[in-house]
Amino acid sequence: MTAQTLYDKLWSSHVVHEEADGTVLLYIDRHLVHEVTSPQAFEGLKLANRPLWRVDSVVSTADHNTPTDHWDEGIKDPISRQQVETLDANIKAFGALAYFPFKDKGQGIVHVMGPEQGATLPGMTVVCGDSHTSTHGAFGALAHGIGTSEVEHVMATQTLVAKKSKNMLVRVDGKLPAGITGKDVALAIIGKIGTAGGTGYAIEFGGEAIRELSMEGRMSLCNMAIEAGARSGLVAVDQKTIDYVKGRPFAPKAEQWDAAVAYWNTLHSDDGAQFDEVVVLDAAAIQPQVTWGTSPEMVTDINGRVPDPAQESDPVKKGSMERALAYMGLQANTPINEIPVDIVFIGSCTNSRIEDLREAAAVAKGRSKAANVKQVLVVPGSGLVKAQAEQEGLDKVFVAAGFEWREPGCSMCLAMNADRLQPGERCASTSNRNFEGRQGQGGRTHLVSPAMAAAAAVAGHFVDIRAL
Amino acid sequence: MKAFTTLDGLVCPLDRANVDTDAIIPKQFLKSIKRSGFGPNLFDEWRYLDHGEPGMDNSQRPLNPDFVLNFPRYAGAQVLLARENFGCGSSREHAPWALEDQGFRVVIAPSFADIFFNNCYKNGLLPIVQPAEVVDQLFRECAATEGYMLNVDLPTQTITTPSGKVFAFDITEHRKHCLLGGLDEIGLTLKHEAEIKAFESKHRAAQPWLFA
Numbered sequence: 292m293t294a295q296t297l298y299d300k301l302w303s304s305h306v307v308h309e310e311a312d313g314t315v316l317l318y319i320d321r322h323l324v325h326e327v328t329s330p331q332a333f334e335g336l337k338l339a340n341r342p343l344w345r346v347d348s349v350v351s352t353a354d355h356n357t358p359t360d361h362w363d364e365g366i367k368d369p370i371s372r373q374q375v376e377t378l379d380a381n382i383k384a385f386g387a388l389a390y391f392p393f394k395d396k397g398q399g400i401v402h403v404m405g406p407e408q409g410a411t412l413p414g415m416t417v418v419c420g421d422s423h424t425s426t427h428g429a430f431g432a433l434a435h436g437i438g439t440s441e442v443e444h445v446m447a448t449q450t451l452v453a454k455k456s457k458n459m460l461v462r463v464d465g466k467l468p469a470g471i472t473g474k475d476v477a478l479a480i481i482g483k484i485g486t487a488g489g490t491g492y493a494i495e496f497g498g499e500a501i502r503e504l505s506m507e508g509r510m511s512l513c514n515m516a517i518e519a520g521a522r523s524g525l526v527a528v529d530q531k532t533i534d535y536v537k538g539r540p541f542a543p544k545a546e547q548w549d550a551a552v553a554y555w556n557t558l559h560s561d562d563g564a565q566f567d568e569v570v571v572l573d574a575a576a577i578q579p580q581v582t583w584g585t586s587p588e589m590v591t592d593i594n595g596r597v598p599d600p601a602q603e604s605d606p607v608k609k610g611s612m613e614r615a616l617a618y619m620g621l622q623a624n625t626p627i628n629e630i631p632v633d634i635v636f637i638g639s640c641t642n643s644r645i646e647d648l649r650e651a652a653a654v655a656k657g658r659s660k661a662a663n664v665k666q667v668l669v670v671p672g673s674g675l676v677k678a679q680a681e682q683e684g685l686d687k688v689f690v691a692a693g694f695e696w697r698e699p700g701c702s703m704c705l706a707m708n709a710d711r712l713q714p715g716e717r718c719a720s721t722s723n724r725n726f727e728g729r730q731g732q733g734g735r736t737h738l739v740s741p742a743m744a745a746a747a748a749v750a751g752h753f754v755d756i757r758a759l
Numbered sequence: 760m761k762a763f764t765t766l767d768g769l770v771c772p773l774d775r776a777n778v779d780t781d782a783i784i785p786k787q788f789l790k791s792i793k794r795s796g797f798g799p800n801l802f803d804e805w806r807y808l809d810h811g812e813p814g815m816d817n818s819q820r821p822l823n824p825d826f827v828l829n830f831p832r833y834a835g836a837q838v839l840l841a842r843e844n845f846g847c848g849s850s851r852e853h854a855p856w857a858l859e860d861q862g863f864r865v866v867i868a869p870s871f872a873d874i875f876f877n878n879c880y881k882n883g884l885l886p887i888v889q890p891a892e893v894v895d896q897l898f899r900e901c902a903a904t905e906g907y908m909l910n911v912d913l914p915t916q917t918i919t920t921p922s923g924k925v926f927a928f929d930i931t932e933h934r935k936h937c938l939l940g941g942l943d944e945i946g947l948t949l950k951h952e953a954e955i956k957a958f959e960s961k962h963r964a965a966q967p968w969l970f971a
Contacts, residue, residue: 307958308951314933316951318958320969328851330792339945344955347971356790370790370813377792388971415969422850422874436874438852439794440881440944448948450955454931456873486777487844487870520847522873543968551968586777607776607842614775705849707786724848726781728804 294561296458297525298493301433301558305416307450316450320415321432324351324387324442325401326378327707328420332443333381344449346386350410350541353378353393354400355707359670359697362394371708385446389541391674399673399699402426402640406510407675409539413528413555418445423640423723425516429509430536431528431558433493436517456522457567459492460560463500465574470756472650473508474642474721474740476500476572477515478580482590484570489521492568495560496526500574506535507646514641515723518587527559581627581753582725582738584615589725591627593743593755599623618727619735620715628753630737631663634718635748636730637694637741638670639704642721645679647741651721652685654745654756660693661751667694668710670702694748706731719747761883762941765912766864768837772901773827778841779848780875784857787812797853798860802828832905840897841868845886846875855882865911867918869894880934883941885913887928913939 295303307316329351336342343349356371358364366372375393382390391397391404398404402423405411417427417434420442427434441451461480481488494516496509504512509526516524526532533552536542543551578592589612591598600612600623616623621630637643637651648671660667669689671677677699680686686696703710704722712718712734721744722729725736739747746756788800790813799817806828808821822829828836839858845868846854855878858866864884869891871879879886889897900920901907910919913935918926930938937944948955963970 308954310933312932314931316948316955318955318962327789331794331852334792334794335945341945345959368790374790374792412968414966420850420852422848424850436850438850438855438874438878438881440852440878444945444948447945448952448955449959450948450951452933452944452948486847487872490844490870490873517848517874520844520872547968551966554966586779610774611776705781705786707789724779724781726779726848728785729781732785732804732810 294563294565296560296564296566297431297495297527297558298433298458301414301416302455305433313454315453317416317453318450319418319445320348321350321410321417322348322445323401323405323417323419323424324349325355325419325421326353326374327355328439329381329442330374330377331439332446333385335443336446341447343385343446347388348449349387350389350405350408351378351382351387352391352398352401352404355701355705357393357700358708359700359702359710362698366393396674396678399676400640400643400701402514403644403672403676406430407539407673409536409542412536412542413532413558418451422517423514425522425524426510426514426640428513428516428524429506429526430532431526431555433523435522456493457491459489459494459521459568459570460566461494461496461570461572462498463496463572463574464498465500466503467500467574467577470742471577471579472740472742473504473511475577475580477512478582478587478590478738479572479577481515481519481587482580483572484519486518486586486588487520489516489519492521493523493525494519494521496524501526502529505646506531507644510644511641515587518723528555579740579743579756581743583619583621583627584612585618585725585727587725587738589615593627593753595627597621597623597625597627628755631717631752632719632747633665633716634712635664635667635744636703636718636720636722637744638668638672638702639722640672641723642741643670643672643676645676647721648676648680648685651741651745652688654742654759655692655694655749656688658692658749660748663751664748667748668697668703669694670697671699673699692749703730705729719744719753760881760941760943763864763883763885763913763938765910766837767908767910768865769833769835770838770840770901770907770909771827771833771836772840772898774842774898776842777844777847780846780851780854781848783846783854784851785811789851789853794856795860797857801857801861802826835862837862838865838867838909838911839863840894840901841866843869845871847872850874852878852881855879855884859884867894867897880938881944883938885911885938887918889926889928893926
């Protein structure tokens with residue numbers, strides 16, 4: 292048998308039917324559902340009088356619209372509240388394996404909740420009406436975002452109409468320097484291949500540096516595969532994967548556990564498997580990353596400078612750079628570590644897990660928010676992450692440093708709730724997108740790791756965490 | 760879904776790379792539980808000078824005269840001409856819903872982000888990939904000629920310019936079939952119900968832990 296990539300294995304084990312043009316019906320094991328991209332899909336089912344094909348494939352929570360403070364006051368925005376209440380009603384009507392509604396202790400960002408509940412397992416196909424579904428590929432699962440029509444299609448048929456992507460291997464060789472996280476690796480990769488570099492591919496991340504990453508680091512990395520254009524990111528299963536999954540609420544139980552592990556241990560690319568594209572990075576060369584523009588590929592390291600559009604020969608790129616600098620209020624050649632920040636946001640499906648909060652707290656401990664920083668929001672990814680952080684006393688560290696300790700949700704990553712930047716405000720953010728207006732109209736986003744965000748909060752400007 | 764066969768459409772050029780779905784339809788409009796009515800908020804932050812929120816009377820809002828969609832010569836455009844990596848970012852299907860609601864039926868670009876590209880086909884919107892040099896040429900011709908129209912013909916998979924130049928485009932047979940017929944994809948898939956059930960039984964036997 293020919294050597295297969297991990298992606299090949301996951302794909303071929305879920306093909307239900309194949310057309311002559313290569314279009315397949317792909318079986319979906321796990322469907323994660325949140326309030327923003329599901330109402331129209333449920334409405335479609337109702338109109339056509341169709342039930343859910345498999346109720347036990349659905350795991351759901353409310354995350355995008357939920358407030359992160361004053362939970363006793365409920366959701367004040369009436370249209371946000373209607374959307375969350377619509378999800379409540381739809382889950383009640385159609386059913387689900389599990390639902391973590393607003394204020395439930397298991398509630399959280401869908402891509403934090405899935406793995407921590409064991410609802411994401413190796414070898415699964417996982418979909419959600421959210422592009423950051425690529426996160427779950429950290430478990431050796433084939434996971435990607437879908438649109439609302441596809442949400443309805445999966446609900447009604449347990450399948451997706453899909454075409455196979457090409458295989459890309461991004462190998463990060465060697466050991467990462469101290470303080471360099473999965474987030475820095477993700478941004479460095481996007482800086483190298485561009486935001487469309489992975490378009491049409493499933494990216495497997497491999498190499499020593501990836502094997503050394505924790506599951507949290509791998510999730511941050513796969514989360515941002517979509518920012519490189521790839522719908523799916525993947526990391527092969529190893530003992531870390533299996534240890535993380537063991538004992539979680541929806542993980543296989545006693546008699547099935549050994550069989551599951553035996554299968555999961557086959558979920559890696561075979562020796563000699565062929566990739567359509569291979570990209571290699573040297574881990575030792577990766578520095579703390581900071582974006583300077585309005586696309587995640589507009590990134591440099593903390594000791595770099597804002598680039599000069601005059602040096603760019605491609606007219607389309609040059610135009611994008613000029614536009615980005617104007618929007619960001621930055622001058623060419625400004626040293627990154629001299630850029631002051633107004634707001635710091637630590638959270639999102641990229642960086643709100645316990646390890647992220649520990650890294651931020653390690654920087655904040657014994658230090659205080661700089662006077663020029665107006666607000667530092669720390670938003671845990673789920674109720675369970677929040678409880679764990681409080682058990683470890685991280686909340687007290689943040690509060691002592693002048694940071695705000697909030698309730699879980701998507702929050703200022705996309706600013707659908709009340710947490711948002713005002714026009715012109717500059718934010719060091721652990722989220723995933725620095726698009727114009729993403730964190731609030733006119734807001735200026737710089738993407739960084741949790742430690743780098745905390746360091747910017749205490750220094751008042753970007754600073755090399757290794758120099759603190 | 761609206762069927763798509765052939766179109767003679769006015770072209771609107773949007774000369775920016777990496778146009779993301781947050782720009783196509785900003786997040787505050789995603790709070791709707793409907794799939795229609797997004798057109799007036801298409802490119803909201805670029806199109807208007809004020810901050811838009813759901814429920815506003817968009818006809819009373821100040822338009823940005825520098826944004827191409829507001830140029831009188833592009834009123835009623837049905838073909839959007841764009842640059843690399845159009846539709847990147849969020850998976851929100853509200854992006855194609857907003858384009859379609861505004862009246863666009865075709866988007867032509869050198870490349871598209873995968874999720875957006877896929878979402879278009881579910882909504883009778885045809886995304887067409889053309890080489891960068893062809894897109895460049897269309898941008899030039901569009902700028903030079905007021906009322907610049909393109910003929911887009913799905914059965915023959917061609918774009919024809921006013922001067923008669925013809926460019927071919929690719930589309931999978933499955934997508935073409937669905938667009939031409941305006942077909943309900945769920946209905947088509949459910950014709951394979953027995954196959955799905957057979958797969959499911961086999962899958963359950965092999966990996967019982969995936970089933971509650």
